[in-house]
Amino acid sequence: MTDVLILGGTGWLSGRIAHGWLEAGADVTCLARGGRAAPDGAALIVADRDAPDAYAEVAHREWDHVVDVSSRAAHVAGAVAALGDRAAQWTYVSSMSVYADDMTAGADESAPRHAPARDGQGEDDYAAQKVAAEDAVAALGARALVARPGLIVGDGDPSDRFGYWAAAFLRAADGPVLLPPLDGKTAQVIDVDDLAAFLVTASPGSPVNAIGDARPLGEVLAAVRRAAGHEGATVIADADRLVAQGVEYWMGPHSLPLWLPEEMTGFMTRSNAAYRARGGALRPLADTIARVIDDERARGVDRERRAGLTRAEELRILAAVTEGPAGAR
Ligand SMILES: NC(=O)c1ccc[n+]([C@@H]2O[C@H](COP(=O)([O-])OP(=O)(O)OC[C@H]3O[C@@H](n4cnc5c(N)ncnc54)[C@H](OP(=O)(O)O)[C@@H]3O)[C@@H](O)[C@H]2O)c1
Structure with a gap:
């Protein structure tokens, strides 16, 4: 054995x-x-x-x-x-x-x-x-x-980052959801179970990036929204307005998870050619999203989280970023 x-x-x-x-x-x-x-x-x-x-x-x-x-x-x-x-x-x-x-x-x-x-x-x-x-x-x-x-996602994620978006669309029901700027932004994730399977079966060798394919962030969030059945409005806010409201990038409280600053545009675009060549599997993103949605429902979409905005914070920021001529698009 x-x-x-x-x-x-x-x-x-x-x-x-x-x-x-x-x-x-x-x-x-x-x-x-x-x-x-x-x-x-x-x-x-x-x-x-x-x-x-x-x-x-x-x-x-x-x-x-x-x-x-x-x-x-x-x-x-x-x-x-x-x-x-x-x-x-x-x-x-x-x-x-x-x-x-x-x-x-x-x-x-x-x-x-x-x-x-x-x-x-x-x-x-x-x-x-x-x-x-x-x-x-x-x-x-x-x-x-x-x-x-790279960013590990899936059910049970203690960092609450990817799951934030499932929770945000679920909890909004028919109401609006605040999004970060999407132009030129990417998302690149790996399912926790794909990663664990790779780590059990991979052979030794040179270091390897363990990550999925880079996708437009807007496509990923749209896929989460569809799976959550959200039919309310989505409001894309300007970066400077979000920053003025104290919204953080990437992770943690008061953040819009997965949103990266301009100086990190390569962060979620790394090569996964070696991972694939060495036997790493990547399940369809839709499978991961479905599991994350079930997990967020089970854990409670309004629970205290390690990453993201509370619904009250999100509504307050939505009101602030849509005020005035240079507001949200
Ligand atoms: N989340 C992401 O997106 C991401 C991205 C890239 C890389 N990673 C990496 O992925 C890994 C995550 O692993 P994980 O989820 O298992 O992390 P974890 O929840 O932080 O667990 C760490 C393990 O080490 C044990 N441990 C911590 N301090 C210890 C100590 N002083 N003595 C003995 N044991 C100790 C913990 O158990 P006890 O606390 O009970 O001791 C636990 O079993 C990390 O290497 C992280 O850097 C994560």
Whole structure:
């Protein structure tokens, strides 16, 4: 039987990876702090990766495959040092945020990365931590795979970004929905289950962007709207009016998720040629959207969210951006 160690395994993506390995018939062990459960059928070792003896319980075994999702370079380097000699294969989940240039369209894996975080510095710098973590994993040579996902979407997404749009169209009923500028904007996502399947089956090799096809943002939002059955108006607001109202780009509270500033027009256009060539599957976007809509309905479209506007905020901003001659189109 294949022995797999997931460093993590209790989070959203790492839980799906653990589940994927279980379905493939592997013996799965997860290592995490224990606040959340591992998937049924997986063993959970409770350990804190900040502790010096974090890997004591798993370092006496040989592993066919180790998977790490940490965004802390010190955790990743510590795991490589403690377990690297005991792992036949190693998969590290990095991010497309490692790339330094967010303007060039269609860039592939050879694009320059940010500078790595140095020891004990830049702990809150996600990109620098991921770059330093990738460098630590590179020490494993041909046994390692570094996967760089872009925006991961699907049911259960704790970031609430893609799901915001399903919720926004569902909760509006026949009312208006506020949209960001769409001209020249793209959306590029990967379904969490496509990504998990790839991470279970992919062979080691050079780093690979794990992402779907780049599509016009307007097309993606229109597909979500159709699936949600929204028939009210859509109001595309000017960027400067949204910014004046304190609306944030991309993620988090008071944002319009997936909306990117002009200086990031290449961010959601990266090449997925290597992902496809190495066996990565991409399900139809409509399948993902249908699952996200069911998930948003089940979780409650008016729940407190990590990303997006509340309906009250959206209505207030709609009123503000449609006032006056330079208002919304
Ligand atoms: N969401 C996106 O769109 C996106 C895009 C690109 C890349 N990514 C990457 O995708 C991955 C997401 O994975 P995920 O959903 O499984 O993340 P997650 O929910 O943050 O889970 C991280 C795992 O590590 C464990 N963990 C965290 N701190 C620990 C510590 N000090 N000691 C031991 N275990 C610890 C967590 O369990 P406990 O908390 O119980 O310890 C959990 O099992 C990350 O690598 C992220 O950077 C995400």
